[in-house]
Amino acid sequence: MNSKSFNPPTRILMGPGPSDVSTRVLEAMARPTIGHLDPVFISMMDEIKQLLQYAFQTTNELTFAVSAPGMAGMECCFANLVEEGDKVIICKNGFFGERMKENVERFGGIPIMVDDEWGKKVDLNKAEEALKNNPDAKVLAFVHAETSTGALSDPESLTKLAHEYDCLSIVDTVTGLAGVPLKVDEWNIDAIYSGTQKCLSASPGLSPISFSKAAQEKIKNRSSKVKSWFLDLNLIMSYWEGEGGRSYHHTAPINALYGLHEALLILKEIGIENSWNKHMENHLMLREGLESLGISYLVDKEDRLPQLNSIFIPDGVDDLASRQKLLNDFNLEIGAGLGVLAGKIWRIGLMGSSSTKSNINHCLESIRKVI
Ligand SMILES: *Cc1c(COP(=O)(O)O)cnc(C)c1O
Numbered sequence: 001m002n003s004k005s006f007n008p009p010t011r012i013l014m015g016p017g018p019s020d021v022s023t024r025v026l027e028a029m030a031r032p033t034i035g036h037l038d039p040v041f042i043s044m045m046d047e048i049k050q051l052l053q054y055a056f057q058t059t060n061e062l063t064f065a066v067s068a069p070g071m072a073g074m075e076c077c078f079a080n081l082v083e084e085g086d087k088v089i090i091c092k093n094g095f096f097g098e099r100m101k102e103n104v105e106r107f108g109g110i111p112i113m114v115d116d117e118w119g120k121k122v123d124l125n126k127a128e129e130a131l132k133n134n135p136d137a138k139v140l141a142f143v144h145a146e147t148s149t150g151a152l153s154d155p156e157s158l159t160k161l162a163h164e165y166d167c168l169s170i171v172d173t174v175t176g177l178a179g180v181p182l183k184v185d186e187w188n189i190d191a192i193y194s195g196t197q198k199c200l201s202a203s204p205g206l207s208p209i210s211f212s213k214a215a216q217e218k219i220k221n222r223s224s225k226v227k228s229w230f231l232d233l234n235l236i237m238s239y240w241e242g243e244g245g246r247s248y249h250h251t252a253p254i255n256a257l258y259g260l261h262e263a264l265l266i267l268k269e270i271g272i273e274n275s276w277n278k279h280m281e282n283h284l285m286l287r288e289g290l291e292s293l294g295i296s297y298l299v300d301k302e303d304r305l306p307q308l309n310s311i312f313i314p315d316g317v318d319d320l321a322s323r324q325k326l327l328n329d330f331n332l333e334i335g336a337g338l339g340v341l342a343g344k345i346w347r348i349g350l351m352g353s354s355s356t357k358s359n360i361n362h363c364l365e366s367i368r369k370v371i
Pocket of ligand 1: 017069070071072096143145146147148172173174175195204205
């Protein structure tokens with residue numbers, strides 16, 4: 001047993017997440033731990049809520065960070081909005097749609113799958129057909145920014161469609177938040193979840209979520225108890241809601257929340273629109289460099305995520321050996337392909353603090369040497 005302290009190497013994180021966490025955020029996390037019911041901590045939590053409302057562009061009261069990673073945000077949405085026998089239409093265009101299906105089944109719902117090709121955005125016509133064919137469906141769920149493929153879908157149109165057919169929308173924006181335009185109120189999104197380790201560049205392990213009034217109504221009027229104690233929003237809200245009304249639900253991950261607070265402050269300082277623009281500008285710079293190396297993209301130009309670039313591995317290049325070389329010789333982490341795209345693509349993340357011109361130059365130079 002090695003009894004030395006653990007000292008990780010300094011990597012450049014340009015995969016599908018986590019992204020680089022800035023020194024400023026790391027320093028915030030190293031500050032003294034205080035009690036989670038300490039009034040000073042509670043006022044910081046109120047600030048996090050306001051900052052998350054800004055990031056999501058919403059005034060939703062029910063906006064906070066679940067004390068667990070993005071997958072818990074997903075689970076929280078389905079646990080609270082799905083009851084036994086509820087039909088949920090899931091538009092699946094990659095890896096994370098499959099996990100939505102798992103969630104619906106585990107909470108007793110009936111998933112209706114609408115399959116799109118991996119690398120394509122969610123098709124509105126197919127979604128509408130499923131809504132038409134299932135007039136009793138309760139929810140339409142989809143991924144805004146599909147990290148497994150790099151495809152961007154259209155939450156505004158999909159949510160509008162869901163509402164025309166009396167469904168609520170559940171939106172996965174784990175990779176979308178702060179990286180591409182997202183307007184929860186303007187687009188009338190009902191339930192949305194994200195993660196801290198992608199474009200927010202805080203440490204992993206928290207999941208910002210936001211629920212509309214309509215979604216809250218649905219939760220309040222459930223005929224059965226939420227099947228997860230930890231994720232039951234009725235219980236969690238008693239901790240978060242109301243001035244001074246906090247009571248013990250679970251011990252908050254205090255220092256991780258310091259980090260999220262700092263990361264959200266940085267986002268506020270930059271400005272949400274500038275953050276969206278930064279991701280797009282840097283994407284265009286990376287794209288130009290990759291194209292000059294003869295590398296091509298998986299996703300159609302107009303549907304590409306700026307923060308997640310899926311590129312075909314050039315012919316004759318060894319996937320694993322090349323990525324190992326990038327990591328060992330250049331301290332650079334990029335992502336492998338998932339599922340049907342394993343061995344076919346690489347995924348280059350340009351998320352949050354990792355999205356810089358110098359990182360792009362380093363990435364292009366390293367890939368050029370490796371292939
Ligand atoms: C990363 C990711 C998740 C899961 O987040 P974790 O923090 O790893 O649990 C879910 N959905 C999408 C689209 C993601 O990119």
